[in-house]
Amino acid sequence: MIRAIVTDIEGTTGSISFVHEVLFPYARARLPGFLRRSAGDPAVKEQLEAVRELAGEPEADQARVIALLEQWMDADRKVTPLKVLQGMIWEEGYRQGDFTGHVYADVLPCLKAWHAAGLALYIYSSGSVQAQKLLFAHSDVGDLTPLLSGYFDTTTGPKKESESYRRIAAHLGLSGHEILFLSDVVAELDAAAAANFHTVQLVRERDMTTGDHPVAAGFDAVCLPEE
Structure with missing residues (x-):
């Protein structure tokens, strides 16, 4: 029996376009000013040091760190210090009411029912x-x-590696067979399945690549495994 559901965000609970057309440009435009304004904040300093370490440039000045982060954003690098700093910038945007997080209409009723x-x-x-x-x-x-x-992020591990899902199961104190993973990305679902998770692929857009997983057009079409 399923005891827990783990879900992706982009293309699963909300649209990919919200992330790529709203969140990413918002952070990209505000990154230099945010870092110059907040570089003395201990939490920001910690991430800037992590950028230098990851880039192998321990002596990089602020301008170089900003350039590295902009390069990583443009390449959509899935690295922790970038994601943390983006989160700090987005926090300002959410709190100022510059935008709200996109959620598909079928998500809330299903989350309530599952909960x-x-x-x-x-x-x-x-x-x-x-x-x-x-x-x-x-x-x-x-x-x-x-x-x-x-919540789990890149500190747990890459989403396309099965060991990340084993870590999640261990953290939850459950076997893989007791967990359902929802995502729109076949490689992520393959990794979860290799860790014995049940899987469902959300296919919300036409012409999406599908794999060997059950598919659903929305959360309201997800069938929970009974075994």
């Missing part, structure tokens, strides 16, 4: 835990965080 049925609900995304919490706390349909039991 009421006693299923634990978790998020696993390449975006930082901070960014995930902000999106669901400031979503189009209100604060969804009371429905969610926890």
